[in-house]
Amino acid sequence: MSLQTYSAADVARRWQNAPELDPETERRAALATIDFLADVRGKLSQHLDDMAKGNAAEDGSDLHAVWDFSGFDPKHLDFLLPTIGEGEVKILLFNGEARAADTGVPGLWRVQAGDEGHAANSFVLGRLPRTVLVVSERGETEVPKLVNPSADVFAAPAILEELGHELKEETASGRIEKLSDDPAFMVELQRQPLSPGDMTALLSTLGTGDIEVELQGFAHSRFTRTRVKNLWRSRIINNSGKTLLDAFVIARVPPEVPVSAEEFPEAVRKCTDLIEWIRHDLERGTIGGRREASHA
Secondary structure, three states: OOOOOOOHHHHHHHHHHOOOOOHHHHHHHHHHHHHHHHHHHHHHHHHHHHHHOOOOOOOOOOOOEEEEHHHOOHHHHHHHHHHHOEEEEEEEEHHHOEEEEEEOOOOEEEEEEOOHHHOEEEEEEOOOOHHHHHHHOOOEOOOOOOOOOOOOOOOHHHHHHHHHHHHHHHHHHOHHHOOOOOOOEEEEHHHOOOOHHHHHHHHHHHOOOOEEEEEEOOOEEEEEEOOEOOEEEEEEEOOOOOEEEEEEEEOOOOOOOOOOHHHHHHHHHHHHHHHHHHHHHHHOOOOOOOOOOOOO
16 A cells, blocks of 8 residues: 555544444445545546646646535445545635535535535535635625725725735736636735724725635634635734734635645545555455455
8 A cells, every 4th residue: 555645543533533333334335435536536637637638727727526415325424524534724605605625635625505404515626616716706896995084094095006906907917817826916914004093994995705714724824805806815823823914915716725736646646545545444344344355
């Protein structure tokens, strides 16, 4: 086995998080998980081949595949979900009416629409679920004029003017339409001579949009789309609660959020490693309660 991307502790933790199933159900769930991961791996490998031949966009934006949860046995999902694990990105749309989260396999997302009791769930393979991209098209197309100016507002008008100018430039060039891996244009608020009135004026003018993203890594990052299309507020807070960054960012989606096409080969390896772990544990009876020849 290669086992390059998951440690023994990683996989043991996944088995611990899985609900207890009877041996036969667990065995079938494990085989169904192998089939699913093999399908994901096949689609990733095919897309990488298409990219190499010039038959797909080099940034990986063409990759899109969907598996509805209705196609899975619910008990198999109880095994599959903890097996693939969770990632670091959580996305809320329309205050939680829809949500997306990455898994432990780069590019594989879980998407949910509706409330918990009547939710439609699916797996989506791609740099970013298309649902998020569709919602990102909503919003005002220009930075509005300052609202509710007061005597202690000084820097806000200049910041809004700079953001408006750059947004027009990005839109006219077409760069804004791409999911870029490059750093986005930003105005760092901590570097500005802001009064309390400035911050209030900026937040009142730009408002809050329909997309919120949380990214948990070495620090906690939150990206909130404003009411203006392609304009976000980005905040990074370390584990001690100190704000490391507070900025307005111009991007279709901040580059930290989508999976990069450079991560697709890693996703292929992770699928392979998980398949091999499951096969190995089936064969030695750790899952499924008895030895079982590998499948798929």
